[in-house]
Amino acid sequence: MSWVIGIDLGGTKTAIGLVNPEHQIVGQRRISTHEEQGPQAIVERIAQEIADLEQVHGQKAQAVGICCPGPVDHVTGSLLTLVNLPGLSNTPLRQLLAERLGVPVQLDHDAKAAALGEFHYGAGRGRTHMVYIVIGTGVGAAIILDGKLYYGESNSSGEVGHITVDRHGDVCQCGSRGCMETYTSGPWLARRYQQTLAKLGLPDKEASGEQLTHLAATGDPAAQAVMQAAGTALGIAVASMAMIMNVELYIIGGSVAKAGDVLLEPARETVPHYAFKAVAARVQIVASALGDDGPILGSAWLGRAALRV
Ligand SMILES: [Zn+2]
Numbered sequence: 001m002s003w004v005i006g007i008d009l010g011g012t013k014t015a016i017g018l019v020n021p022e023h024q025i026v027g028q029r030r031i032s033t034h035e036e037q038g039p040q041a042i043v044e045r046i047a048q049e050i051a052d053l054e055q056v057h058g059q060k061a062q063a064v065g066i067c068c069p070g071p072v073d074h075v076t077g078s079l080l081t082l083v084n085l086p087g088l089s090n091t092p093l094r095q096l097l098a099e100r101l102g103v104p105v106q107l108d109h110d111a112k113a114a115a116l117g118e119f120h121y122g123a124g125r126g127r128t129h130m131v132y133i134v135i136g137t138g139v140g141a142a143i144i145l146d147g148k149l150y151y152g153e154s155n156s157s158g159e160v161g162h163i164t165v166d167r168h169g170d171v172c173q174c175g176s177r178g179c180m181e182t183y184t185s186g187p188w189l190a191r192r193y194q195q196t197l198a199k200l201g202l203p204d205k206e207a208s209g210e211q212l213t214h215l216a217a218t219g220d221p222a223a224q225a226v227m228q229a230a231g232t233a234l235g236i237a238v239a240s241m242a243m244i245m246n247v248e249l250y251i252i253g254g255s256v257a258k259a260g261d262v263l264l265e266p267a268r269e270t271v272p273h274y275a276f277k278a279v280a281a282r283v284q285i286v287a288s289a290l291g292d293d294g295p296i297l298g299s300a301w302l303g304r305a306a307l308r309v
Pocket residue numbers: 161162172173174175176177179181
């Protein structure tokens with residue numbers, strides 16, 4: 001069995017992990033992405049970190065998997081027009097990395113890689129179907145059916161953040177109204193927290209989505225109301241997916257999901273109100289088991305898959 005590298009390239013940070021044949025991350029580096037420096041500089045910095053990891057552990061990686069924020073073309077291995085990483089838009093990143101490293105490279109969307117990580121090594125082990133939902137600055141998802149990622153007919157499956165959960169709700173960035181994302185994403189949580197404080201006649205206070213989850217856990221009534229609404233919106237979206245696909249396992253990851261039961265419990269309570277009883281009874285909404293390691297392990301799995309073909 002081979003040693004491989006898994007890379008999670010993000011808007012600000014990039015994590016690089018050396019993964020052993022037992023699928024464990026034995027060494028990890030986190031570097032600033034610096035997308036403004038362009039693709040060649042990023043490829044070079046990643047290559048140097050890989051070389052360093054290989055030297056420290058006395059192993060040579062046989063393949064590399066890398067995941068990035070979307071949209072990406074997993075077939076050609078190219079990044080498309082990236083809102084959060086404009087300096088890397090329209091880059092054939094897989095080809096650039098493969099040329100520099102001299103090993104097979106696979107590239108996919110970060111939510112899809114995280115889903116693969118959970119499916120093979122985390123909360124989805126032993127299952128055949130699952131949905132992974134990542135809730136952070138935005139909301140995205142990856143669907144695994146019959147053990148395989150489902151991409152859709154034109155590679156745009158999994159936009160569950162934009163399922164309408166309230167047709168009279170606020171206008172979303174996507175142009176639609178009352179999207180699940182407008183209740184659950186970090187920026188929307190922060191906005192709704194301030195709105196709720198004003199409604200309750202409490203003094204104005206700013207808190208990020210992640211800070212809100214802590215405030216809710218410590219009994220802050222406005223934070224609890226916002227997280228309750230977020231969990232309800234998540235539950236409605238899960239109920240809709242369960243009714244359409246009859247998938248029973250929903251794994252929730254991303255920075256906002258670190259809230260745990262403050263978010264997940266209202267979601268679980270909501271599902272039976274919006275799905276057939278027989279369907280709802282089998283739905284499980286669970287927290288990601290791998291956290292930040294998920295995208296790295298999923299990318300490593302992709303890299304390893306390149307060696308099998
Ligand atoms: Zn939307």
